[in-house]
Amino acid sequence: MENAIEIKNVGKKYNITHMRGGYVSLRDVIMNVLKSPFKHVKHKAKSVFGKADNEEFWALKDINVTIKKGEIIGIIGANGAGKSTLLKLLSKITPPTTGEIRMNGRVASLLEVGTGFHPELTGRENIFLNGAILGMTKKEIVERFDDIIEFSGVEKFLDTPVKRYSSGMYVRLAFAVAAHMEPDILIVDEVLAVGDAEFQKKSLGKLDSVSKKDGRTILFVSHNMSAIQRLCKRCILLEGGEIKMVGETKKVIDFYLHRKIEANKLSLEKRQDRSGSGNVQFTKCELVSITPQNHAIKLKLSYRNKTENLYEDVKISVDIKDANEEHVSDITNNVLDQRIDIQKGEGNIFLEIFGFNLESGEYSISLFMANDPMNSEILDSIENVLLLDIDNDNFYSTGKLPPIRSRSLFNFAFKDNN
Amino acid sequence: MTTTIIKPRKNFSLKDFKEVWEYKELAYFFAWRDIKVRYKQTFVGIAWAVFQPFMAMVVFSIFFGSLAKMPSDGIPYPIFVYSGLLFWQFFSSALTETSNSLVGNANIITKVYFPRLILPISGIVTKFVDFGIASIILVGMMFYYSFTPDPIILLILPLLLFITFMAAMGGGLFLAAINVKYRDVRYVLPYFIQMLLFVTPVIYPASIAGAYSWILALNPMTGVIKASRAALFDNAPINWELLGISFVAVVILLIIGIIFFKKAERQFADIV
Numbered sequence: 001m002e003n004a005i006e007i008k009n010v011g012k013k014y015n016i017t018h019m020r021g022g023y024v025s026l027r028d029v030i031m032n033v034l035k036s037p038f039k040h041v042k043h044k045a046k047s048v049f050g051k052a053d054n055e056e057f058w059a060l061k062d063i064n065v066t067i068k069k070g071e072i073i074g075i076i077g078a079n080g081a082g083k084s085t086l087l088k089l090l091s092k093i094t095p096p097t098t099g100e101i102r103m104n105g106r107v108a109s110l111l112e113v114g115t116g117f118h119p120e121l122t123g124r125e126n127i128f129l130n131g132a133i134l135g136m137t138k139k140e141i142v143e144r145f146d147d148i149i150e151f152s153g154v155e156k157f158l159d160t161p162v163k164r165y166s167s168g169m170y171v172r173l174a175f176a177v178a179a180h181m182e183p184d185i186l187i188v189d190e191v192l193a194v195g196d197a198e199f200q201k202k203s204l205g206k207l208d209s210v211s212k213k214d215g216r217t218i219l220f221v222s223h224n225m226s227a228i229q230r231l232c233k234r235c236i237l238l239e240g241g242e243i244k245m246v247g248e249t250k251k252v253i254d255f256y257l258h259r260k261i262e263a264n265k266l267s268l269e270k271r272q273d274r275s276g277s278g279n280v281q282f283t284k285c286e287l288v289s290i291t292p293q294n295h296a297i298k299l300k301l302s303y304r305n306k307t308e309n310l311y312e313d314v315k316i317s318v319d320i321k322d323a324n325e326e327h328v329s330d331i332t333n334n335v336l337d338q339r340i341d342i343q344k345g346e347g348n349i350f351l352e353i354f355g356f357n358l359e360s361g362e363y364s365i366s367l368f369m370a371n372d373p374m375n376s377e378i379l380d381s382i383e384n385v386l387l388l389d390i391d392n393d394n395f396y397s398t399g400k401l402p403p404i405r406s407r408s409l410f411n412f413a414f415k416d417n418n
Numbered sequence: 419m420t421t422t423i424i425k426p427r428k429n430f431s432l433k434d435f436k437e438v439w440e441y442k443e444l445a446y447f448f449a450w451r452d453i454k455v456r457y458k459q460t461f462v463g464i465a466w467a468v469f470q471p472f473m474a475m476v477v478f479s480i481f482f483g484s485l486a487k488m489p490s491d492g493i494p495y496p497i498f499v500y501s502g503l504l505f506w507q508f509f510s511s512a513l514t515e516t517s518n519s520l521v522g523n524a525n526i527i528t529k530v531y532f533p534r535l536i537l538p539i540s541g542i543v544t545k546f547v548d549f550g551i552a553s554i555i556l557v558g559m560m561f562y563y564s565f566t567p568d569p570i571i572l573l574i575l576p577l578l579l580f581i582t583f584m585a586a587m588g589g590g591l592f593l594a595a596i597n598v599k600y601r602d603v604r605y606v607l608p609y610f611i612q613m614l615l616f617v618t619p620v621i622y623p624a625s626i627a628g629a630y631s632w633i634l635a636l637n638p639m640t641g642v643i644k645a646s647r648a649a650l651f652d653n654a655p656i657n658w659e660l661l662g663i664s665f666v667a668v669v670i671l672l673i674i675g676i677i678f679f680k681k682a683e684r685q686f687a688d689i690v
Contacts, residue, residue: 014688027602029600088687089424090424091530091531092422092424092531093527093528093529093530093531093687094684094687094688095424095425095426095684096424096425096426097426098426099425099426100423100424100425101422101423101424101425102421102422102423102424103421103422103423103424104420104421105420105421106420107422109530109531111529111530112529115525115526115529115530116525116526116530118451118455120454120455120458120459121451121454121455121458125451125454128447129447129450129451132443132444132447133444133447133526133530133532134530135530135532137443138443161458
């Protein structure tokens with residue numbers, strides 16, 4: 001069959017100076033030149049001769065993939081693996097540093113739902129504006145206008161400014177426009193993470209039918225493994241900017257989840273895939289105990305404060321996700337108004353979770369620490385620090401479980417009044 | 419079937435202009451959005467386009483015209499200054515709009531592709547609409563002071579607008595490219611534009627500079643405003659030579675602007 005997308009030796013390089021801050025003020029540049037003109041000239045000369053000592057960072061490297069017409073292909077990978085960069089290259093938002101991409105057919109990309117929506121404009125006006133931004137002609141929008149409205153289900157509010165819309169309505173309208181683009185190749189980022197479950201189902205169904213009926217090619221990035229599994233036959237796993245694996249979705253996802261466990265064995269201190277200022281970093285996350293009877297879990301979080309400052313009243317968040325990367329619970333100290341102070345040097349924080357009532361399975365834990373409840377300075381944020389293997393098969397102490405598998409197991413009591 | 423090839427980008431080529439043309443509808447939609455939003459957000463809406471030059475005209479007429487007795491080549495000062503302000507407002511607002519076009523639309527630039535030149539172009543289209551509305555006042559004043567414009571105005575007006583358009587676009591593109599990297603441009607610009615107003619014969623006639631008026635001619639807006647007054651009030655022959663110089667100057671400015679803009683374009687999405 002004909003190829004829809006051919007990606008050959010594609011790479012994207014960023015200079016680290018671009019990555020942080022990005023823009024500088026003219027004032028600073030002028031001041032630097034005035035203060036040390038010689039150093040500036042030297043630096044300029046170096047960059048002209050290509051010997052500048054600024055660090056390079058390859059967000060993507062040696063990407064080679066061919067995607068056939070009519071295929072729905074999933075792209076998975078941890079944060080920072082290069083998924084978004086790849087989509088940006090495919091959408092022409094930023095050019096590649098090396099290599100070539102060839103795409104046959106009309107391309108539309110949906111990196112965000114509702115790009116260019118203006119809050120002051122009405123739903124009707126925004127359909128036209130958003131459609132035009134996504135690359136539709138006015139004629140096409142007029143032709144599909146009724147379908148778009150029907151799909152979105154907001155016809156009653158068509159002449160209301162979208163700033164008065166609920167977030168659900170907003171997303172529905174925005175997706176409806178995008179879903180009616182009818183390109184040959186559709187590039188979709190994590191856009192379905194928003195919206196309620198029913199709408200997600202409808203959107204996934206739409207993507208599926210679009211590809212099956214009209215032979216469209218879809219590239220789909222998601223953290224939602226079940227969505228990927230449902231939609232895509234083939235899947236690409238990115239890791240550190242390179243393709244780690246391409247193949248049948250089930251196999252790739254299994255491999256990916258397995259690797260995540262492997263990565264967890266690396267000590268926390270050595271891990272680089274984290275964000276935040278790094279002034280305080282988590283160094284260890286240990287499972288102290290699981291008490292099966294009262295389903296209590298005790299964790300010990302160790303940190304190192306690299307500065308001489310005390311950080312008072314920090315926000316700590318322990319985020320629990322299931323094997324499909326779906327959030328199960330986010331545990332933070334500030335919802336309980338519990339104060340945590342970070343001392344100098346090293347220290348430990350203990351966390352006890354009571355009544356852990358989830359079904360048996362693997363759960364991963366991500367840690368987050370910010371300088372105050374308003375997240376003004378993110379100190380450290382790191383994903384998948386610990387894999388909890390929960391065995392709740394004896395949750396009810398009877399060795400029995402409800403016949404229908406469900407996510408939560410509640411504590412309950414029946415009473416008959418006879 | 420169209421085939422898209424994405425490669426490490428070189429500098430601009432003629433294909434870029436073809437692409438801008440293909441996306442002309444989007445430029446229209448952006449301009450339509452800006453006009454519509456302004457109409458909804460402000461109480462007086464589109465009348466704002468008239469209000470600004472009108473108030474400036476009133477204030478200038480009182481202080482410079484009546485009190486300071488500024489010469490105006492024998493034309494009543496209010497209409498003299500209004501004709502200058504009309505073009506000046508078009509130029510300065512288009513320049514500001516263009517220089518903010520990238521930073522102001524960062525959320526769209528990082529999410530979807532279209533030729534980036536569309537943004538400054540649509541910004542100028544919006545200002546052009548303002549110009550059209552504000553000129554209604556001028557027509558009224560022409561009747562009031564019973565001036566009959568030289569019919570050549572119909573011929574020369576598009577040319578003058580085109581020069582102004584290119585001047586604002588050229589300078590604006592250059593500034594827009596710098597603005598992405600150095601964000602203080604946005605703070606310097608209003609000050610810079612205010613300075614420019616005083617070196618352009620808006621509130622005074624170019625003849626005031628006497629033998630040094632050639633210095634003023636370096637400013638393309640000088641030629642535009644002088645020619646517009648000559649055609650409107652029929653008080654002097656149109657200085658085609660000066661206009662020619664202005665035209666060449668803005669073409670060069672525009673080319674420099676486009677080169678800068680296209681060169682910086684590939685980094686926009688990574689920086690903004």
